[in-house]
Amino acid sequence: MKIMFLDESGDHNLAVIDPQYPLFILGGVIMDMDYAEGPLTTALNDFKREMFGHTDIVLHTADITRNRNGFESLKDPAFRCKFYRRLNSLMRGLCYSVVACAIRKDHHLGRYGVAALDPYLLSLDILVERSCFDIDQGSTSGVIIAEKRNPTLDRQLELAWLNLKIQGTQYRRATAIQDRIFALNIRAKKDNIAGLQLADLVVSPIGRHVLGKQDKEDWRIVAEKFRRSPRGEVEGYGLVILPKE
DSSP: OEEEEEEEESOOOTTOOBTTBOEEEEEEEEEEHHHIIIIIHHHHHHHHHHHHSSSOOOOOHHHHHHTOTTOGGGGSHHHHHHHHHHHHHHHHHSOOEEEEEEEEHHHHHHHHGGGOOOHHHHHHHHHHHHHHHHHHHHTOOEEEEEEOOOHHHHHHHHHHHHHHHHHOOSSSOHHHHHHHEEEEEEEOGGGOOHHHHHHHHHHHHHHHHHTTOOOOHHHHHHHHHBOOOTTOOOBTTTEEEESOO
């Protein structure tokens, strides 16, 4: 069974566009369920024990960057260097594929105006399609795990998932989605789920890259993990940037 863990970067609200980060990104990491519950979870727990002495801490990019919520020790330059070196090694060695949709909100709103679709829901359509394509190759079934946000947004996500199962997407019929993905579950960050933490670590370097900022080692790792076409193409297969030029 395949599983895709989802996380986001940026605000999906088109009424609020940050000129410093005018993006919304929904990213997913795809892997086998057995791998997610076994080797992935074990590897993240081993990393946490080595770095912090326990496994209760949740890897969250915002907390890591701001040295808060258990990551205060990262204020020490030597420890921070060791942390990122080990984290990059961990991310490179794990077995997963990355799919992501990046939406330039200012361009999206400028092109479509009041008809512009909600970036989260638009991105979800695209990632569900790619997940279905991967599942087709293995003739198995899949599940999607998304991170809980707030009751209103979670309800919107549940309705969007229901709509996908009824209406399908531009390139995937509803029956194909129903046959390949049997559930979308919403889980809280505090549940300490390894796959959701990996998805969190993946989306930020994608955002920096799309904005044209200097690439770091984490981007080079993610770039190696993107879902690809049989000819090795990433654009449109592992990474979709909207609106298209």
